[in-house]
Amino acid sequence: MRVNGHVKFLFYAHLILAVFLIWFLFDLITLLYDNSNQFALTDNDLNNKDFINSQTPLIPKIIHQTYKDNNIPNHWKNGQKNCQILNPDYQYILWTDEMARNFIKQQYPWFLNTFDNYPYPIQRADVIRYFILSYYGGIYIDLDDGCNRNLDPLLNVPAFVRKTLPTGISNDVMGSIPNHPFFIKATNMLKAYQINWLVPYITIMFSTGPLFLSVVWKQYIRWGNPASAVVRILMPNDYKNNENSFFQISKGSSWHNDDAAVLLLMSHHIILSVIFCTLLGIAIILSEYFLVVFIDKKLNISTKFYHLLHSFKNYFSKSSSSSSNYNSLNNSPYANIEIPRKTRKDSNLPAALSVDLEKNVYILDDIIEH
Secondary structure (H helix, E strand, C coil): CCCCHHHHHHHHHHHHHHHHHHHCCCHHHHCCCCCCHHCCCHHHHHHHHHHHCCCCCCCCCCEEECCCCCCCHHHHHHHHHHHHHCCCCEEEEEEEEHHHHHHHHHHCCHHHHHHHHHCCCCHHHHHHHHHHHHHCCCCECCEEEEEEEHHHHHHHCCCEEEEEECCEEEEEEEEECCCCCCHHHHHHHHHHHHHCCCCCHHHHHHCHHHHHEEEHHHHHCCCCCCCCCEEEEHHHHHHHCCCCCCCEECCCCCCCHHHHHHHHHHCCHHHHHHHHHHHHHHHHHHHHHHHHHHEEEEEECCHHHHHHHHHHHHHHHHHHHHHCCCCCHCCCCCCCCCCCCHHHHHHHCCCCEECCCCCEEEEEEECCCC
16 A cells, blocks of 8 residues: 555544544533633622622532541641631531442432442542532532631522633532532533543543533533523632632642642643643654554555545445436426326336436337327
């Protein structure tokens, strides 16, 4: 097979792969368009006391947090305590691993097998927050997000999540009414996204973490929602690092592994990362080319692929030609000629009709009725 054939084979193979990936990752690709501002919680929503007091709270006064057991590390205790001190009339629930599994077993038994089979503990910590918000409502807060002020202004909307940079939403601070359709949708989609992407960081982020929730959110807002089902967005300045921010971040242990450290390092060296990925892509394509050449010598695959492609082209060309000839006949001056019908008793005789396609001339034999 010539080089040109190998190149065509690789081109069409990559084209098919690209179409599949665009279809499969479409919702992820839509995150490139950031439209979170239109759902943002405004300064009036969060800091205008008269407006806040005039609203009827929707979200229950419950604070949910999770940890593997009741022995919370010291570096998170101050943040946990501040959330309780600043919100004394809120019910506080610390969900341990044992409590979380029992809750899933009792209330969502259809999900228990998936819950137990997650390879990483952080995945169970991710999904339990979606289920408890869907069931109880309230506000979920990661232990490393210590409270900086009273949370009452956040209760006046049906649901909220926080914006993450550069795009999408996070799952470390969220709130909702019970049975909010967004969190119901999130829990229902978890099984479909239980995919191992080989890299732990990507697997976690896209199966249960912020990337998963961002994709669900994009799907949820695509066709609009009534005011009672809207999900509002807590913007970065209202989240942290501001005088009126609701939370302050405590440093501590992280679930991130070495693969996450590599991705973080790449994000700090964008130009070098782009050059490296470009060279890696070229190396992969060249490797594929030489592999195809090698296999083709053994099995002649590219030639078979080339002939198959031409067979499809010829088939569609013939179909198009037949359709064109049919249309030209219909538009000819002879199109309205009435063709004599056979009688019932002559129905087994062949029709005496021939057609000259080039001249559009009909030649009709005389049919004698008996």
